[in-house]
Amino acid sequence: MLKKAGSILDFTLRFALHIGIALFALSSLKPVALKAHPKLAASLWSGQDKAYIVPGSQFKIFKPYLPKTGQVSLILDRPNRESPPFKETSYDAQNYFAPLIINLETVEPAALVYCSTQDTAEKRLTETGYVWTYKIAPGKGLARKTV
Amino acid sequence: MNPKLIVLLLLPPLLGALFLTRFFQQSRMPLKTLFTVLASTATGYALISFGLFLCYVLQPHYARLLTAVLPWFLVLGLLIRLAGTQTTPQACSLKQTLRQCFFGGWNSPQQILHSILSWFLIALLIYTLINSAETLAGYMTWNAFGGWDARYFWVLKARFLFRDPEQWRLMFSEWIASWGNHDYPLMVPGVMAWGWNFMGRESLLWPMIISGVFMFSLGGLMVWYLAAWRSWPAALAAALFFFTLPAYQFWAGTLYNDIPYAFFSNGALLLLITALRQKEMRLFALAGFFAGCAAWTKNEGIIFLGWFGLLAGVSLIHERRISHKTVWPALGAIAGGMVIPLLICLYFKLALVGRETHLIKKSTPAEFWAALTNWPRNQVIVQGFRMYMADYKNWHGLWFLFAAAVVYWPVTRKVSPRPYSGLIILAIVLIHLGYAFVFTQTPNNIYKHIETALMRLLLHTSALAVVFIFETFGMLRPNASISSPPS
Numbered sequence: 001m002l003k004k005a006g007s008i009l010d011f012t013l014r015f016a017l018h019i020g021i022a023l024f025a026l027s028s029l030k031p032v033a034l035k036a037h038p039k040l041a042a043s044l045w046s047g048q049d050k051a052y053i054v055p056g057s058q059f060k061i062f063k064p065y066l067p068k069t070g071q072v073s074l075i076l077d078r079p080n081r082e083s084p085p086f087k088e089t090s091y092d093a094q095n096y097f098a099p100l101i102i103n104l105e106t107v108e109p110a111a112l113v114y115c116s117t118q119d120t121a122e123k124r125l126t127e128t129g130y131v132w133t134y135k136i137a138p139g140k141g142l143a144r145k146t147v
Numbered sequence: 148m149n150p151k152l153i154v155l156l157l158l159p160p161l162l163g164a165l166f167l168t169r170f171f172q173q174s175r176m177p178l179k180t181l182f183t184v185l186a187s188t189a190t191g192y193a194l195i196s197f198g199l200f201l202c203y204v205l206q207p208h209y210a211r212l213l214t215a216v217l218p219w220f221l222v223l224g225l226l227i228r229l230a231g232t233q234t235t236p237q238a239c240s241l242k243q244t245l246r247q248c249f250f251g252g253w254n255s256p257q258q259i260l261h262s263i264l265s266w267f268l269i270a271l272l273i274y275t276l277i278n279s280a281e282t283l284a285g286y287m288t289w290n291a292f293g294g295w296d297a298r299y300f301w302v303l304k305a306r307f308l309f310r311d312p313e314q315w316r317l318m319f320s321e322w323i324a325s326w327g328n329h330d331y332p333l334m335v336p337g338v339m340a341w342g343w344n345f346m347g348r349e350s351l352l353w354p355m356i357i358s359g360v361f362m363f364s365l366g367g368l369m370v371w372y373l374a375a376w377r378s379w380p381a382a383l384a385a386a387l388f389f390f391t392l393p394a395y396q397f398w399a400g401t402l403y404n405d406i407p408y409a410f411f412s413n414g415a416l417l418l419l420i421t422a423l424r425q426k427e428m429r430l431f432a433l434a435g436f437f438a439g440c441a442a443w444t445k446n447e448g449i450i451f452l453g454w455f456g457l458l459a460g461v462s463l464i465h466e467r468r469i470s471h472k473t474v475w476p477a478l479g480a481i482a483g484g485m486v487i488p489l490l491i492c493l494y495f496k497l498a499l500v501g502r503e504t505h506l507i508k509k510s511t512p513a514e515f516w517a518a519l520t521n522w523p524r525n526q527v528i529v530q531g532f533r534m535y536m537a538d539y540k541n542w543h544g545l546w547f548l549f550a551a552a553v554v555y556w557p558v559t560r561k562v563s564p565r566p567y568s569g570l571i572i573l574a575i576v577l578i579h580l581g582y583a584f585v586f587t588q589t590p591n592n593i594y595k596h597i598e599t600a601l602m603r604l605l606l607h608t609s610a611l612a613v614v615f616i617f618e619t620f621g622m623l624r625p626n627a628s629i630s631s632p633p634s
Contacts, residue, residue: 034282047350
């Protein structure tokens with residue numbers, strides 16, 4: 001009798017726990033806050049991804065002038081390698097150009113210059129010991145090491 | 148929809164299902180059909196990743212062509228192997244347990260309530276899965292490139308593999324090594340590159356699909372285990388709880404590799420427990436294969452392999468019901484299962500990477516000991532674990548429930564013994580101790596390291612914790628013994 005009562009109590013407690021967890025789970029479900037935009041979803045399913053801007057695609061201007069593999073340095077506005085904008089921009093460049101290797105040290109014979117203004121680019125070239133070889137846009141172009 | 152994408156969606160589950168079916172053909176594992184259905188795609192991805200790596204190492208010039216045709220050859224080979232072999236019936240069939248669960252009979256109030264609860268939970272689970280898939284899809288479409296590690300470590304490796312198979316080893320360049328974690332293994336990047344090779348372009352959708360598959364497969368793994376060893380209501384309630392956890396939804400959306408790693412490591416442990424209960428060599432081998440896959444998914448898998456080997460060895464040696472004649476074949480089966488993944492990992496780490504990982508600095512024994520006994524720092528680590536585990540917003544009290552289950556576990560062991568379920572507790576404790584040890588030796592700022600890593604590391608064990616909670620508190624099958632599923 002006692003064993004049966006224990007068994008019923010055990011069943012009841014476990015049953016209540018399942019119901020409790022189910023109701024809790026239901027209550028914790030929120031309406032989907034960020035729904036997939038139909039145009040983004042269509043772009044993904046089509047396999048073309050045209051609705052997206054690929055990170056690093058700002059470096060597209062350099063593509064015709066670069067070999068597929070090799071190593072180049074990258075000269076940006078900020079020389080601080082630990083700053084998040086520097087990291088993000090240079091890592092995006094690596095993603096964009098791979099398998100070409102982007103060296104974050106300004107030591108390679110050739111460098112990509114990607115500065116916001118012509119003046120900053122000139123300043124950074126002087127600091128790092130490079131000279132212009134080809135200007136693509138104001139503050140942007142290819143440079144070679146002088147020393 | 149792109150027709151190539153349809154093939155990409157169908158080929159890995161087909162390959163994985165044939166591989167698992169071949170593995171289970173002579174096995175009496177409970178609900179092996181369910182396991183095959185739920186884990187086939189992720190298993191197919193693992194096979195494809197190993198195949199791709201071997202093609203890239205052995206024949207980089209023809210790698211693109213080889214990786215495209217290899218899965219088809221594997222499918223064909225498995226079909227031929229399967230054709231001539233008889234299948235052993237499973238210990239409890241999917242059809243049988245489903246019938247028992249949803250149409251369990253009307254003889255007692257308990258049976259009626261059991262069936263009503265199952266129907267209620269399945270309805271809620273379907274609703275939750277739809278909500279979860281919609282949330283994940285929404286998050287992913289707006290964050291298509293994933294989080295920091297995905298963009299700059301995992302996907303970058305896939306780009307090297309895809310863009311120039313002959314030059315893929317440039318990913319180990321010293322300039323990338325300085326920031327790009329060049330020693331991260333290639334399970335998921337390999338699957339990404341395989342899909343891109345097949346489609347001929349770097350589709351953004353493909354990494355999202357991989358991430359989603361691993362997330363749902365991890366949930367599927369716990370459904371299989373609990374349905375096989377506890378009951379369907381316990382399995383459904385566990386899945387319901389799991390799929391509402393914001394931590395998993397968020398990190399699946401970032402395309403990080405923690406959830407794929409959790410799938411393989413948790414799968415290895417749950418298969419090991421099943422193998423120990425069933426005493427089947429094939430299951431030991433499959434558990435070993437999954438453990439090897441974990442090591443090929445994330446560096447943490449190397450630590451896991453050590454813990455897995457320890458738990459398997461200790462369980463087997465101390466198992467009185469297994470004769471000594473069975474212990475060594477079982478250990479041999481585990482080693483046999485993990486041999487190919489392990490050899491690939493070793494070749495990758497020793498021959499290709501060849502540099503130290505930056506997570507643990509090289510130090511003298513005195514420096515090592517000083518770091519290990521740095522009590523203020525150790526206190527920060529303990530506080531970190533406490534804080535992140537108690538984070539209600541992400542875990543919904545999961546770790547409190549786990550603690551309650553651990554406390555209640557000795558009571559249930561007496562009433563209804565569940566052999567080897569204690570391995571889950573041990574595994575969780577050992578895995579966390581391993582991570583705590585890495586934190587003690589990290590050359591990085593400890594606060595920053597904990598902040599960026601600990602929540603993700605908890606993803607590796609939380610699914611196991613959910614399994615343990617529901618194996619302890621979950622409903623029993625009506626009139627069923629726990630340790631042996633009905634035949």
